[in-house]
Amino acid sequence: MRTTSCTEHRLFALLAACLLVVCAQAQQAHAFGLLPSVNVVRELPKDWSLNGRVEARERLLEEGWAPRHVLTDLGLLGARKLGIGTTVTAGYQLRLARGEQAHRTLQQLAVVRRLARFRLAHRVATDQTWTGREPVVLRVRYRISAEVPLTGTTVDPNEGYLKLNNEYLAVAQDEERGGEVRLAVFLGRVLRPGRKLELGLEHRAFTSSVTTPVHRTWLGVNYYVSF
């Protein structure tokens, strides 16, 4: 009889195999890097919550082994539940990249639904980014996410899950227009109530009116804290 840990081990091995393939590809065609993040949610009374987030981007491979720190994002958002599975969020993010700062305001609406054997989340978001030197960058995004428990129909402490993300972004800056498609697969585990760790791959394909398509793959390591 297969056990939960066997399923997780198999998925982890598959993820590692995909990682090797991506690394090999990155030497020839597109970039590969590391995307670690920590997300902390503090629940407040009357369905309010605060979300603090730190995310870094470390490029490892681009036409050869060339590790370098790309950027760090520091975000703080406030959220309010509008229903049992509906949350509206707004906040601010500071981006530190190449010795410069960029300021971003974000707004999002997320709807989480429990289906028979997994949870589905729809997220619609907009953000506006200022650097002070360039025209503001406007983005509209839609993401669909699925959390699939690896055992049972809900993810309980000490259990694993598969997370699948598919996101579409439309970007506008002055006269320039672009779009990005993101696809991510994560293997996650609830370490204990309010603590989750995920490891996965995210592929981003960006195209615009002034650049050729750019493909980047990131190894994501996410740590979530809720209290």
Place this chain on the structure above:
Amino acid sequence: MPGMFRINLLLLSVGMAWQLPAQFKYEHEERMAAEAVPGTARAVVEMLELQGRVRWYREQGYDRTSIEAKVRHRGKRYSIEFDAGGRLEDVEVEVSQRTVPVVVWKRISALLTDSLGRYRVQKLQERYTGRPEAVKRHLHGQHSEDVLAGYELMVSAREEGAYVLFEYEFTADGAFVRRDRVVLHHADHIMY
């Protein structure tokens, strides 16, 4: 038992019309292979002749263990629950509000409004109990009121300024049986 995890049971006094004590509903569910299911339970599920793939789960509640078979049959989701020894406890099927008799629904909704004010029904299930043969006849169209045990609802509402989820149980004629508060799982990893 591997993967077992305890939480403390809390009794809440709900400051509403009923002053109703609500327990937290706790269930830990894990898939189990059909080979590990007691033969009596497998025999009942086979006898019910429900189409669709059967998935077996072991459910650990705060004070009991049960075995559940979940199957989709003719577009509806069925949960067939057995005790740890494989004896049939009940069959639950997701239904829409339209299938509940008007008089019964009026009674249920009046009780919910009285207790919660504004509410939203997230899920509604009919519960059947009785001899497996009688339940089978009912599920395959030979309706019998004798097997209808009642209704189970998942209801969301606001309590002290926050959205909460309750599981309610009513009898077949709409009388209140029990209410449990459902522990919600964090969704930060799919929201942010």
